[in-house]
Amino acid sequence: MARKDQLTGKGPVFGNNVSHANNKTRRRFEVNLQKKRFYIPEEKRWVTLRVSTQTLKTINKKGIKAVLDEARRQGIRL
Incomplete structure (x- = not known):
């Protein structure tokens, strides 16, 4: 499974280790x-x-119903 947030789609970002x-x-x-x-x-x-x-x-701030409704409007199926 991809390491992505199921609601926002946020995934890993890349950068550098600097010695x-x-x-x-x-x-x-x-x-x-x-x-x-x-x-x-x-x-x-x-x-x-x-x-x-x-x-x-x-x-926690908005409530699960509001966040799910917003995600469904953006086309995410749950």
Whole structure:
């Protein structure tokens, strides 16, 4: 499975490790993904999603229903 946030599509970004001698080698900055179960009372069902911690904070602020509605408007099927 790809290391991507299922709601926002956020994935890893690339950069460099830079040594003391200023040598550069490529590296990946991974997304902090968490597997989380959410209950949607309007649909009377549980949904398991792999979301980033930043998305979890957004869900806590807006609510799971609002975030899912926004994702569905953007074409993400859940």
